[in-house]
Amino acid sequence: xxxxxxxxxxxxxxxxxxxxxxxxxxxxxxxxxxxxxxxxxxxxxxxxxxxxxxxxxxxxxxxxxxxxxxxxxxxxxxxxxxxxxxxxxxxxxxxxxxxxxxxxxxxxxxxxxxxxxxxxxxxxxxxxxxxxxxxxxxxxxxxxxxxxxxxxxxxxxxxxxxxxxxxxxxxxxxxxxxxxxxxxxxxxxxxxxxxxxxxxxxxxxxxxxxxxxxxxxxxxxxxxxxxxxxxxxxxxxxxxxxxxxxxxxxxxxxxxxxxxxxxxxxxxxxxxxxxxxxxxxxxxxxxxxxxxxxxxxxxxxxxxxxxxxxxxxxxxxxxxxxxxxxxxxxxxxxxxxxxxxxxxxxxxxxxxxxxxxxxxxxxxxxxxxxxxxxxxxxxxxxxxxxxxxxxxxxxxxxx
Numbered sequence: 001x002x003x004x005x006x007x008x009x010x011x012x013x014x015x016x017x018x019x020x021x022x023x024x025x026x027x028x029x030x031x032x033x034x035x036x037x038x039x040x041x042x043x044x045x046x047x048x049x050x051x052x053x054x055x056x057x058x059x060x061x062x063x064x065x066x067x068x069x070x071x072x073x074x075x076x077x078x079x080x081x082x083x084x085x086x087x088x089x090x091x092x093x094x095x096x097x098x099x100x101x102x103x104x105x106x107x108x109x110x111x112x113x114x115x116x117x118x119x120x121x122x123x124x125x126x127x128x129x130x131x132x133x134x135x136x137x138x139x140x141x142x143x144x145x146x147x148x149x150x151x152x153x154x155x156x157x158x159x160x161x162x163x164x165x166x167x168x169x170x171x172x173x174x175x176x177x178x179x180x181x182x183x184x185x186x187x188x189x190x191x192x193x194x195x196x197x198x199x200x201x202x203x204x205x206x207x208x209x210x211x212x213x214x215x216x217x218x219x220x221x222x223x224x225x226x227x228x229x230x231x232x233x234x235x236x237x238x239x240x241x242x243x244x245x246x247x248x249x250x251x252x253x254x255x256x257x258x259x260x261x262x263x264x265x266x267x268x269x270x271x272x273x274x275x276x277x278x279x280x281x282x283x284x285x286x287x288x289x290x291x292x293x294x295x296x297x298x299x300x301x302x303x304x305x306x307x308x309x310x311x312x313x314x315x316x317x318x319x320x321x322x323x324x325x326x327x328x329x330x331x332x333x334x335x336x337x338x339x340x341x342x343x344x345x346x347x348x349x350x351x352x353x354x355x356x357x358x359x360x361x362x363x364x365x366x367x368x369x370x371x372x373x374x375x376x377x378x379x380x381x382x383x384x385x386x387x388x389x390x391x392x393x394x395x396x397x398x399x
Contacts, residue, residue, distance in 0.1 A: 200224025205274030256280030279303030336381030
């Protein structure tokens with residue numbers, strides 16, 4: 001199947017739907033759109049249905065998009081999966097791709113799904129909630145109380161499973177490219193990307209070796225900035241999801257904009273290293289007036305350090321590390337913060353590259369690390385007034 005046909009195919013499906021942006025009353029068909037794409041993909045590569053998590057002992061044979069499953073109030077699943085020779089589905093899929101903040105509306109829908117699944121003998125039906133955004137605690141509580149009828153799966157996890165079973169399919173590859181380009185999932189990185197990033201950091205912050213050692217390939221030199229751009233894109237996606245989780249707790253938080261800055265240690269032939277800092281920043285607590293004076297806003301900043309330091313051997317291109325940090329500032333003055341290693345080095349370059357790539361491509365792992373870092377940063381604040389404001393602004397910090 002040719003690339004031109006693939007792209008026309010996606011455009012034809014997308015033309016069936018209309019997304020109304022910025023209008024709360026407008027329908028959002030992103031989940032339906034992806035459901036139709038998965039259905040069409042399954043006609044050419046049925047194995048993609050195996051990437052959906054389920055404990056039901058049935059092998060997926062076919063699927064249908066926009067499946068009406070409720071006898072009472074009309075309910076439509078984005079996708080229904082059937083076993084061979086069976087008229088009723090054993091698995092329904094609800095795709096939450098662009099309405100992550102719409103949790104109050106989602107709860108009755110999830111309860112209706114659980115009711116459908118529990119109408120069959122235990123373990124014979126499931127509903128997979130395929131979600132772009134990490135679900136809030138209230139929604140996860142509904143899933144946990146469903147008796148195993150509802151299963152949560154991130155679109156990122158599904159995409160990684162799909163990539164592993166794609167078999168080089170150009171059509172599947174185009175679908176994955178669509179997910180990456182729309183920011184629905186993090187763009188995957190690999191060990192070669194991390195090696196290229198290492199070269200990029202060495203050229204940025206270490207003295208040039210003037211022909212010493214091995215010659216660096218032009219591919220690694222040019223791919224380094226591309227890997228860095230992918231990391232920036234992935235961190236922007238993570239920052240948006242972090243803000244969305246805070247909004248679900250009632251916080252008034254805008255999506256942070258990712259910025260990045262370089263910091264050099266030493267200069268000229270005496271360069272000893274440096275780092276790129278990728279960071280996001282938002283107001284965790286707006287200042288209030290006290291005695292006619294307005295408090296300065298309390299800002300939360302969080303991000304990544306991509307660091308490199310000069311190795312003892314001049315022929316080495318340096319040792320680089322990956323850290324996550326969180327800090328709080330008031331009026332431009334830091335009140336407390338912490339930096340934590342994001343990946344523990346294995347002292348084996350190939351293993352380190354692979355570990356860095358996995359971590360920077362895994363949103364769930366990054367969010368977990370970020371939460372831990374924020375907690376420790378809160379504990380590091382010693383100023384009494386700032387600590388009080390952090391306590392009052394807890395919904396603006398933790399999910």
